[in-house]
Amino acid sequence: xxxxxxxxxxxxxxxxxxxxxxxxxxxxxxxxxxxxxxxxxxxxxxxxxxxxxxxxxxxxxxxxxxxxxxxxxxxxxxxxxxxxxxxxxxxxxxxxxxxxxxxxxxxxxxxxxxxxxxxxxxxxxxxxxxxxxxxxxxxxxxxxxxxxxxxxxxxxxxxxxxxxxxxxxxxxxxxxxxxxxxxxxxxxxxxxxxxxxxxxxxxxxxxxxxxxxxxxxxxxxxxxxxxxxxxxxxxxxxxxxx
Amino acid sequence: xxxxxxxxxxxxxxxxxxxxxxxxxxxxxxxxxxxxxxxxxxxxxxxxxxxxxxxxxxxxxxxxxxxxxxxxxxxxxxxxxxxxxxxxxxxxxxxxxxxxxxxxxxxxxxxxxxxxxxxxxxxxxxxxxxxxxxxxxxxxxxxxxxxxxxxxxxxxxxxxxxxxxxxxxxxxxxxxxxxxxxxxxxxxxxxxxxxxxxxxxxxxxxxxxxxxxxxxxxxxxxxxxxxxxxxxxxxxxxxxxxxxxxxxxxxxxxxxxxx
Numbered sequence: 086x087x088x089x090x091x092x093x094x095x096x097x098x099x100x101x102x103x104x105x106x107x108x109x110x111x112x113x114x115x116x117x118x119x120x121x122x123x124x125x126x127x128x129x130x131x132x133x134x135x136x137x138x139x140x141x142x143x144x145x146x147x148x149x150x151x152x153x154x155x156x157x158x159x160x161x162x163x164x165x166x167x168x169x170x171x172x173x174x175x176x177x178x179x180x181x182x183x184x185x186x187x188x189x190x191x192x193x194x195x196x197x198x199x200x201x202x203x204x205x206x207x208x209x210x211x212x213x214x215x216x217x218x219x220x221x222x223x224x225x226x227x228x229x230x231x232x233x234x235x236x237x238x239x240x241x242x243x244x245x246x247x248x249x250x251x252x253x254x255x256x257x258x259x260x261x262x263x264x265x266x267x268x269x270x271x272x273x274x275x276x277x278x279x280x281x282x283x284x285x286x287x288x289x290x291x292x293x294x295x296x297x298x299x300x301x302x303x304x305x306x307x308x309x310x311x312x313x314x315x316x317x318x319x320x321x322x323x324x325x326x327x
Numbered sequence: 328x329x330x331x332x333x334x335x336x337x338x339x340x341x342x343x344x345x346x347x348x349x350x351x352x353x354x355x356x357x358x359x360x361x362x363x364x365x366x367x368x369x370x371x372x373x374x375x376x377x378x379x380x381x382x383x384x385x386x387x388x389x390x391x392x393x394x395x396x397x398x399x400x401x402x403x404x405x406x407x408x409x410x411x412x413x414x415x416x417x418x419x420x421x422x423x424x425x426x427x428x429x430x431x432x433x434x435x436x437x438x439x440x441x442x443x444x445x446x447x448x449x450x451x452x453x454x455x456x457x458x459x460x461x462x463x464x465x466x467x468x469x470x471x472x473x474x475x476x477x478x479x480x481x482x483x484x485x486x487x488x489x490x491x492x493x494x495x496x497x498x499x500x501x502x503x504x505x506x507x508x509x510x511x512x513x514x515x516x517x518x519x520x521x522x523x524x525x526x527x528x529x530x531x532x533x534x535x536x537x538x539x540x541x542x543x544x545x546x547x548x549x550x551x552x553x554x555x556x557x558x559x560x561x562x563x564x565x566x567x568x569x570x571x572x573x574x575x576x577x578x579x580x581x582x583x584x585x586x
Contacts, residue, residue: 132488135492137488137491137492160494160495160496161494162494163491163492163493163494164493164494167492167493168489168492170485170488170489172485174485174486174488174489175489176486176489176490176503176504176508177508178507178508178511187490187493187495187503187504188493188494188495191495191496191499191503192493192494192495233489236493237492237493240493240494
């Protein structure tokens, strides 16, 4: 059984149909990269997976259980699915470590001192041990994004969603964030990425999906998608970005 | 360049002041006005009493301000309620704001201050201090709520999304992520309202409490002279002018921090 399974999901904003019957299976421990032009539905799909947007039709199964059921409490589901955003979205009035500890303190109902060792270990692991008491505006973009990843990891999620997490970074800072993603993959984290980093997708993804007009037009291992795309539109897209 | 503009500013100010000092006394009614409004003897006789009466204003202000801050926040939160089940709360917040921002403060003070004790409440529940306070708190909370709401709406949606995606409840998102940022952002705007409140407290005198404005009126009748009103105005200015300057500086500092 797939860890996360998207079944024929439809979503529109007003008259604009963003997702048009999209289906996708994500196995446990897999890294799935979503590629496609801006507006093809990548971000919307991720927001639906995290229940930030309700779907209009279709189902999303997490471990076989439909999480789009309106009677279901969305909070426990969101705790199992972490999300990292393009623009970091750190809370500017809190230090890095407070950003990370907020959700565990409120949800796992543990004290700061009980949670601190785990948070310190995460900061140390991603090279930010000396940045814990800095405020977001005292950190570089790459550091902020790594803190945002730590913040999501602190809830011990089973799946992580990454929405173009390197797009807002200086090219020089992209590497340090991609290193974090590689480390998480090595650890066996289940990950879904919307990305424009084609080289990274080619190197690290287990599966690449090409989204076009709210559907997955083509999916497969990176070698197949990047070297021998079957669809004309995939070929045209790759010709533009590669 | 700078010295030149300072010189021009000084010269033009001196010119205007000289014109006022020389021309106003030439008006036909000046002598009567001078006696009625600028009587030094009356001023010094009544000023200490006015300052004492001002303590009543300060007292009323001091207990109104925290109540307004609290009630205003509750109304703002009611107006921000998003779930469909909470629609009545949102509607209530909307009506509350429309009503209390639409009616002049003095009218609310009359209606509440005379109307409710008119129900025949026993002492001390018929005190004009209580109902005057209620009227002022109700009115000002509507304005403060609107300021808070502007602050809440000024926080980018992505902050809410990030907090929600961590699994925090709606209330936790509000309490720990949105409100701390929103309230900080609207402090200057709320300080402006506090300065206005400081003056409007004087309106309570219309339903009984002998505070500064009322005391000045008493002296006026007693001495048949308007100078106590001038004294009262000076006392208000002594508080509001420094407070306004301070708020201006807060705003300037905040603008500087944001750019």
